[in-house]
Amino acid sequence: MNLFTELALAHRLADAAGAAILPHFRTAMDAERKGDASPVTVADRAAEEAMRRILTAEVPQDGVHGEEFGVSEGRSGRQWVLDPIDGTASFLAGRATFGTLIALLVDGFPVLGIIDQPVQRERWVGVTGQPTTFNGQPVQTRRCRELAEATIATTGPHYFTAEEGDTFMTLAQQTDHRRMIMGGDCYNYALLASGHLDLVCEAGLKLHDFAALVPVVEGAGGTMCDWNGEPLHGGSAGHVLALGDPARLDDVLEAMGGAHNHAH
Known part of the structure; x- marks a missing residue:
């Protein structure tokens, strides 16, 4: 294409x-x-x-x-x-x-x-x-040897339901949470693509919030998916994960309590 x-x-x-x-x-x-x-x-x-x-x-x-x-x-x-x-x-x-x-x-x-x-x-x-x-100029995500070293970002707790917030915090606690970033919207995904962040986790996103992010993150060597590890598309529910290092995906899904179904 x-x-x-x-x-x-x-x-x-x-x-x-x-x-x-x-x-x-x-x-x-x-x-x-x-x-x-x-x-x-x-x-x-x-x-x-x-x-x-x-x-x-x-x-x-x-x-x-x-x-x-x-x-x-x-x-x-x-x-x-x-x-x-x-x-x-x-x-x-x-x-x-x-x-x-x-x-x-x-x-x-x-x-x-x-x-x-x-x-x-x-x-x-x-x-x-x-x-x-x-x-x-070409950019690349950075490798992340283990989840405990990951810098995680999210726009803010007010975008999560109580249950989603618990899931996020369960994940965040297994990252280097002293360096956790709050706020940032699409800018966090851009920084992840350039190798400055390891993980972005959000819920409640609409198609116009995440569609442009996917080619940017994946073309830099990262991966994007929903909270079950499924690819994002026009019908996705808006639970979004971005990882700079695709090798950490299983760790992230496991940290979130296994791939329990978050579809509404």
């Missing part, structure tokens, strides 16, 4: 989103509240609109699944999945750890992903069958 044209398009989408987002970063703005009470900003909408305009003009046959403006079904078996600002709370707090996520799914599976941090001008790109790059 040669995704040369699609990759060029994805870069233009990321550029357009960044241009829409940057004027609003660290400005006083009122966050509206969506039904699920997550803050939605002017920047979020402007960035998604900018990306959708390009897609409608250039690949009208492809589907588009965006966080802000829903799903438009395509007829090509291909779907662009957009999250203009992943990490809205960080964005509103003036933290440059949010990112724009762009993914291309073919028949429900992510084959291309971009994590873009426009403030710091950092861009991670993953394409199936190619090494992941950070600002054009």
Whole structure:
């Protein structure tokens, strides 16, 4: 699958989103509240609109699944999945750890992903069958000899149910928990791809939260799956694991209490 044209398009989408987002970063703005009470900003909408305009003009046959403006079904078996600002709370707090996520799914599976941090001008790109790059240079995850040495990250305990939180803490206690990272959203997966973190564990993610991460992490030598060790796809329930060293997967699943079924 040669995704040369699609990759060029994805870069233009990321550029357009960044241009829409940057004027609003660290400005006083009122966050509206969506039904699920997550803050939605002017920047979020402007960035998604900018990306959708390009897609409608250039690949009208492809589907588009965006966080802000829903799903438009395509007829090509291909779907662009957009999250203009992943990490809205960080964005509103003036933290440059949010990112724009762009993914291309073919028949429900992510084959291309971009994590873009426009403030710091950092861009991670993953394409199936190619090494992941950070600002054009190949990056690799790091090896992790044992779970006790692993640095684990999660966006925060408030995203877990009580049961999920217990499962997470059971796992975290078997890692080097003094170095545990809280907060970070998509940025943690980017750091894992670049070899700075070993493990990310989250629940409650939607397709637009995780689709772009998979090609980035896997192209850097890591692995992503759900809490049962199954591959992530359009129908996944949102329990997400990312490992820099795939050799630790069995240890992680065992530490989480065996692969008991977390599907809702």
